[in-house]
Amino acid sequence: MAVTMNDVARAAGVSLKTVSNVLNDYEFIRPATKQRVQDAIAELGYEANLTARSLRSGKTKMLGLVLSDLSAPYYAELASRLMKAASRRGYRVLVEQSDAVADVELNALQGPFRQLTDGLLFTPLMIDADAIAARSGGKPLVLLGEHILDSRFDLVTMKNEEAAAALTGHLLSGGRRRVAVIGAHPGESAGSAGLRLNGYRKALDQAGVPFDPALIAPCEWRRDNGAAAVAGLLDQGVEFDAVFGLNDVLALGALHGLLIRGVRVPQEVAVAGFDDIDEARFASPSLTTVSPGMEEIAERSIGLLIDRVEGRESSGGGVHVEAGFRLQVRESAP
Amino acid sequence: MAVTMNDVARAAGVSLKTVSNVLNDYEFIRPATKQRVQDAIAELGYEANLTARSLRSGKTKMLGLVLSDLSAPYYAELASRLMKAASRRGYRVLVEQSDAVADVELNALQGPFRQLTDGLLFTPLMIDADAIAARSGGKPLVLLGEHILDSRFDLVTMKNEEAAAALTGHLLSGGRRRVAVIGAHPGESAGSAGLRLNGYRKALDQAGVPFDPALIAPCEWRRDNGAAAVAGLLDQGVEFDAVFGLNDVLALGALHGLLIRGVRVPQEVAVAGFDDIDEARFASPSLTTVSPGMEEIAERSIGLLIDRVEGRESSGGGVHVEAGFRLQVRESAP
């Protein structure tokens, strides 16, 4: 059997509760007593039973993270950073993959997963604000990403529109005039795809370059779709001198698709992405992209969530954080 | 407050324990009683309190996964698959990143992390078998990877040596004679690097090609090191007509490094990797590599661990599983 607080109490010649008080930094304990208890703890190798503590206190010191797929590089990096940020503050992160399935997202909000965690970081993809509001009980919830913009919820996001505009502006200032966009989600305005497309259009307007719907290729954000999309454009005879992949894996897929077809990058077509995943630096040619300040996103969202969990942040309305971004100009679009 | 079993019992007009019995599929319950209880559960929206259940039963239905860095593509994909495999069997996975720091690895074996989980999947990098044996308490433990080969422990691994030999054989049969190896770990024989290097040497021997130490570039398995290593070889004037990156990110880094220096792949130098991460298919040129049967690794290791946890597998000695592999021939080394 494991050593319990009772064993420690007996060994130190104090009551159970005094041991508990020592462990919880209760103020009024004589230094001598405290020392005796700590010695007993060390001697017996006592470790607090986290399950019992959770049952009693109602806190698990775990935070939930819901995202579609941990194997996507952007999410993998984000998860890694979030876990480190949480760890620094004494929390663990429990990850749930939704596979972008609505039912899974709903269950993560209220099922056993929620019960195991003190607060939730949630990337909603398939469900809307009302569904979230209806399901999410009293526990703290911070949304990640941009699919929901609702004053009821805390949200940590990036400057999608500005960053996309800056990136498009960079392409235009390099003399490109026909910038294809890959990965649009038609009809969506609040999601990353919609916002980034908005930024693209704004940059075109500002430069006086006409918008051509033929240049917009809709698809899901998967690597192979990037390659397929440029192949489609080439096959349809659509002329373009630059490609803006709405995220990096799309752009990298597009890069691959172009090179396969013998199109030179960046001489004939420039390619740019969004996210600045590790891989972007080491592609050939290396990928021009936007760095979304992931470290800031991780730090701020964990900070905000823990503040809520521990009752430090209690402003009623949803707090809205926008992390900064940085243009990473590399070989694919100098 | 949340609904408890007591509320359900009252609503159904039965005792607390009867509700518990219904939930745990106890055999002798009258169908009518069972129905009444289930109705009450549905009506009140009762959900079992997992923390209380854990405290009482001593099981958490969580498995621990210790790896160095979740943002490495190989680990991200592995973690994703492990989580799905666990989920199918009613378990969750709690991930701990060790950053390849010995202390963190040791603490994962015995600290609070261990307490939160019913069993552990562990990728040891910095600590040896004796350290593991000394720290790991009575709970089930399955090792992943190849740094430890000890009959005391269960181990799920891949056929590193055979696969590396097959890959090297492929390069040789394509007419290459000077195959550089990137990512060796000098002095290591049991780890992935050592085993893969062994396979390389065996394939050379079998083909009667002499081994040249000048072709072996030691470095840590990071993307940038791949590029740096080929640059180093080129600068030193070492001649080579193929590069074997001991994992894919090294190979991709090398690919990048070669292309930057104007070396044509595969015309002048062939490049091959190991792991078959998603990115390998979409590199330019696409990367020849070895697919290590990750799905099988995930399935077998989770299966083995849960068998241990639930007491189905109780053979004393360590079970040793080797997943199959497949050569993925692509453009970088046709």
Added chain:
DNA sequence: GCTGGCGTCTGCAACGATGTATGGCAGGAA
């Protein structure tokens, strides 16, 4: 010398579930 307050420590109950032991009530065997 009594009261009041402060510092220090203690006992009891409770968190919400499950294991053990046991108690009824049938119905069949002795």
Added chain:
DNA sequence: TTCCTGCCATACATCGTTGCAGACGCCAGC
């Protein structure tokens, strides 16, 4: 009838911790 056995349900203790209320001793103040 009596005893036993099989089915169904219950009461109580228990897992290891923390919150609450209070007890105890000591000193200051009057």
